[in-house]
Amino acid sequence: MSKVTAFLRSPFGWVLLAAVVAGALVVGALGDRGPRTQGERVDAVAKTVKCPTCRSESVYESRSAAAQNLRNEIARQVSAGRTDDEVRAYIAERFGEGLLLTPGTSGVPALVWVLPVVAVVLAGGGLALAFRRWRDQDAADARAVTDDDRALVAAALADEHDRP
Amino acid sequence: MPPETLHRRRVAPWVAAGVGALLVALLVVLATSSGGEADSARTPLLGKPAPVVQTDTVDGEPFDLATRRGSWVVLNFFATWCPPCLAEHPELVRFARAQAAQPDRAELVTVVNNDDPANVRAFFDDNGGEWPVLADPGGRVYVGFGVAKVPETWIIDPNGNVAARIVSTVTAEGLAEVLGRLQRGEAP
Numbered sequence: 001m002s003k004v005t006a007f008l009r010s011p012f013g014w015v016l017l018a019a020v021v022a023g024a025l026v027v028g029a030l031g032d033r034g035p036r037t038q039g040e041r042v043d044a045v046a047k048t049v050k051c052p053t054c055r056s057e058s059v060y061e062s063r064s065a066a067a068q069n070l071r072n073e074i075a076r077q078v079s080a081g082r083t084d085d086e087v088r089a090y091i092a093e094r095f096g097e098g099l100l101l102t103p104g105t106s107g108v109p110a111l112v113w114v115l116p117v118v119a120v121v122l123a124g125g126g127l128a129l130a131f132r133r134w135r136d137q138d139a140a141d142a143r144a145v146t147d148d149d150r151a152l153v154a155a156a157l158a159d160e161h162d163r164p
Numbered sequence: 165m166p167p168e169t170l171h172r173r174r175v176a177p178w179v180a181a182g183v184g185a186l187l188v189a190l191l192v193v194l195a196t197s198s199g200g201e202a203d204s205a206r207t208p209l210l211g212k213p214a215p216v217v218q219t220d221t222v223d224g225e226p227f228d229l230a231t232r233r234g235s236w237v238v239l240n241f242f243a244t245w246c247p248p249c250l251a252e253h254p255e256l257v258r259f260a261r262a263q264a265a266q267p268d269r270a271e272l273v274t275v276v277n278n279d280d281p282a283n284v285r286a287f288f289d290d291n292g293g294e295w296p297v298l299a300d301p302g303g304r305v306y307v308g309f310g311v312a313k314v315p316e317t318w319i320i321d322p323n324g325n326v327a328a329r330i331v332s333t334v335t336a337e338g339l340a341e342v343l344g345r346l347q348r349g350e351a352p
Contacts, residue, residue, distance in 0.1 A: 052312035065277065065303070066306075066312040066313070068303065069278075069302070069303025069304075069306050069307050070303075072302045072303050072304070072307075073302075073303065073304065076302075076304070091307075093208050093209075094208070094209070094215075094307060094308065094309065094310035095310040096208065096310075108192065111190075111192070115189055115190060118186070122182060126179070
């Protein structure tokens with residue numbers, strides 16, 4: 001076994017793997033939150049709001065009058081210093097939660113965010129338990145080798161060796 | 165029975181229960197989420213203070229809904245390019261005339277967005293309607309009330325709170341009936 005493989009199989013390897021995964025999640029979640037212009041913020045919010053008079057189009061994509069009104073309102077509120085979440089909350093208060101293309105982060109809609117995480121954690125825990133059980137089983141199997149087994153293997157090898 | 169089989173029989177029901185619980189939770193989310201079609205007369209604004217309506221009429225006169233406190237106000241969202249709105253207009257004219265004779269009369273106000281003010285003025289000149297006609301060029305009033313399609317009619321009570329929202333066309337009698345119920349303190 002090479003040194004690299006030995007390192008990766010050691011507890012340090014698992015710690016390194018966990019750190020890389022955690023780092024990737026943090027970068028993915030927060031990496032694109034640098035300073036943005038007001039126009040970029042208006043577009044970003046408009047992409048998360050459904051056009052109320054269209055099918056399968058966001059306010060950002062639609063050219064309808066209702067979508068134009070909503071884009072105007074988003075721009076007004078962004079200019080007035082409201083956060084993206086405050087603008088979305090205002091729209092949901094007027095038109096209903098159904099107009100938001102991303103589920104809310106509180107109440108029942110928050111389950112959409114929470115459930116996949118719960119599923120991943122449960123699956124990871126299940127895998128860890130399964131791996132541990134298999135390893136324990138292998139160790140138990142190794143311990144279960146009797147002198148008779150060894151004698152049987154030795155005899156088989158001798159028999160193989162004696163063949164012409 | 166081998167210990168391995170015994171172990172699986174102990175664990176399997178828990179795994180099945182966990183998967184079942186996740187599926188039930190997802191079903192709850194789907195069942196309680198809104199379909200996204202805003203065609204209901206329900207509105208989160210019901211019983212709450214009416215959104216700000218501060219704009220000019222198509223004739224350039226300033227208008228502020230807050231100055232109408234103490235009176236019932238009927239807000240009609242309208243456009244000259246909308247056939248149901250045109251069909252509804254004679255009913256609104258009849259409603260306004262009938263209200264003029266009432267002691268607790270409601271004031272009718274039209275709100276126009278995405279329309280040419282000249283067309284709107286010409287329409288009211290030709291078809292009647294002496295009430296204020298507000299221009300909402302940026303759609304602020306429309307978004308404030310959550311109006312995406314016209315026609316819609318809203319009733320604001322004398323305290324300035326939203327009392328009713330009627331989606332689609334109204335008749336003079338139907339609108340008067342809803343208003344009467346509200347004025348008697350009944351549900352619309």
